[in-house]
Amino acid sequence: MKRRNFIAASAGIAAGTSILSNPVGAAVAGNNKKKVVLVGTGSRGTSFWGKRIVDNYSDLVAFVGLCDINPGRLELAKKYMGVDCPVYTDFDKMIAETKPDLVMVTTMDSNHHEFIIRSMELGVDVLTEKPITTDETKLQAILDAEKRTGKKCIVGFNMRYATLPTALKEFLVKKPVGKITSVDFHWYLNVYHGASYFRRWHGERDKGGTLLVHKATHHFDILNWFIDSDPVEITAYGALEHYGKNNSFRGANCRNCAYTDKCQYYWDITKDKRSMELYVANEKYDGYIRDNCLWREQIDIYDKMSLQIKYANDIVVNYSLTTYSPYEGWRIAFNGKEGRVESWSGIPWRRQEKINQATLHAAEMNQEDQGEIDHDEIFVMNNFDREHQILKIRAGQGGHGGGDSRLQDKIFRYPDMSDPLKHAAGTRDGAMSCLIGIAARKSIDEKRPVRIEELTDIKPHPTRGNCS
Structure with missing residues (x-):
């Protein structure tokens, strides 16, 4: 099998996608x-x-x-x-x-x-x-x-604005493998980032709605955006099998625990100056404990999740979220009638790099650049072509693959800039992304498929361009 390689700069594969660079002559707000x-x-x-x-x-x-x-x-x-x-x-x-x-x-x-x-x-x-x-x-x-x-x-969906998702979106618009029929999407949280949700209020469903809503709303939003259709039915499975009550010991919180020498998840908040100032110093006002024990009995969200999502245009998605992986990253594949498009981010063996996962998590939590990465990749293969293509996308710099800056530029500096790929997300986008998580939660609890139309008065459309 031969392989064709070519480089696409951050605005290369996305030529014409003005969100990836400051538009010439963009209107700037007035003096006020x-x-x-x-x-x-x-x-x-x-x-x-x-x-x-x-x-x-x-x-x-x-x-x-x-x-x-x-x-x-x-x-x-x-x-x-x-x-x-x-x-x-x-x-x-x-x-x-x-x-x-x-x-x-x-x-x-x-x-x-x-x-x-x-x-x-x-x-x-x-x-x-x-x-x-x-x-x-x-x-x-x-x-x-x-x-x-x-x-x-x-x-505030910043993931849409990242360089790799933007490049994927523009590439998919060209229909390189014909009509898409199904999508495989898998997200992996490492044991630092994943565990942090269970220490915080996110570990209780009445506060965060489970990670199917809090975390996965990002993932469901870019799925809706990539597929350009609305979800109509969700079947889901989930369980709490690792964190929470699934441990033989637990403490009040990490600062007040007798098991720090044997708990691999021990986090010393006293070494985090920002957390000490923001949370520990202010516990007396509202009782919020930032370094809660992730084995506490009150945790009632899922730590493993798997969904099948059917869309109004008949695309079917298989999605999973893992919360205790040795690495942080994701994989996505679009199966078309004429071939397959794959991409990935943060998968160590794809880059043959050793990544410090604790440092990676600390950078994300502090809204910092997560390091220099040369490029991301999109793999393309047609059904009857012995050759395949690997599109190398110059990686965006800054938080979340450059998405943080582009999102905020769109909102505050260039609100009237052209938006050909519809990066900007409004109420309906926010609704459709969280409805998948809400439906999945309901499906798990009630052990049945759940239709989106059961939940609100929003009517799913086969093509999102027809939605108001």
């Missing part, structure tokens, strides 16, 4: 800065939607208020972000006094709907962290509020 407020001052809020915005968009954006139930974190947020604005524990009061142009919601997932809906009712557009919400009742309330108020919600 966009007034924004942030509700939820945890790690994600104060870093990705806080300090990062201050550092890169202060010429366009001004923080006029911060809100949280934890007064200690509020004061730390001001210092960390480098802003001098009022802080509030009363959301309505903040909106009334600051009159923002945009509310950014980065609270616990289960509370997203409260601030999305209230912002719309108070006449303000919203930007929310993923997932948009955690169950179908809350989601329907958001959809109803959007119709009632006419306000809009942006969902």
Whole structure:
């Protein structure tokens, strides 16, 4: 078998995809800065939607208020972000006094709907962290509020904007292997990143909706985007077989544990300055423990998950999420009538590199560049062609394959830039991605296939371009 190799730069395979580079002549906001407020001052809020915005968009954006139930974190947020604005524990009061142009919601997932809906009712557009919400009742309330108020919600899906997914999307539009009939998609969380979810509030389903909603909403969103269709039915399997009660010992938390010498998952939070300042120093206000024992009995989410998703255009997806892998990465394959397209990221043997998984996780948690990687690859093979192609995509630099900067550029610096591949995600995108996770959770609990139409009044369409 012969192999044809060629290089595609970050804007090469995606020629014409202006999201991958600053567009010439793009409209920049006028002299008046966009007034924004942030509700939820945890790690994600104060870093990705806080300090990062201050550092890169202060010429366009001004923080006029911060809100949280934890007064200690509020004061730390001001210092960390480098802003001098009022802080509030009363959301309505903040909106009334600051009159923002945009509310950014980065609270616990289960509370997203409260601030999305209230912002719309108070006449303000919203930007929310993923997932948009955690169950179908809350989601329907958001959809109803959007119709009632006419306000809009942006969902912060940065994975769409990364170089490799963008290159895959543009390549798939060309139909290189004919009509796609099925997709295989598998995601692996390493024992550092995967375990971190079970230490945090994400380990309890009433707060994060399970990882099928909190984490996998990213994955389901790019599936919907790649396939350009809506999901119609989900059959899922899941269980809690590793973390939680599945251990012979447990402690109060990592700081107060008698088993640190025998627990491979022991995490010394005292060596993490940011976590000590943000969480430990402020436990007294809300009782949130950041280094909770991942063997605690209260954990009630799944740590292994497998789904089959049927789409309105008859594509079938097989998806899995593993939460205790020795490495962090993903694999995806598109099976067409004329061949197969495969790609991957972070799979060690594909690069023949030894990757420090703990360092990789620390970089992700701190919103840092995860290191220099020369290129990613897309493998293409036609059914009756003895040759195959490997498209080498110059890897994007910066957080999440360059996706972080491009997402925020689109929102704050170049909101009117062309978007031929429809990177920008709105309420319906957020809804469809979390509905897959919600349906999967319901399928596991009730041991049956679940149709999307059972959950809200959204009607799936075979082609997403026909959706409003």
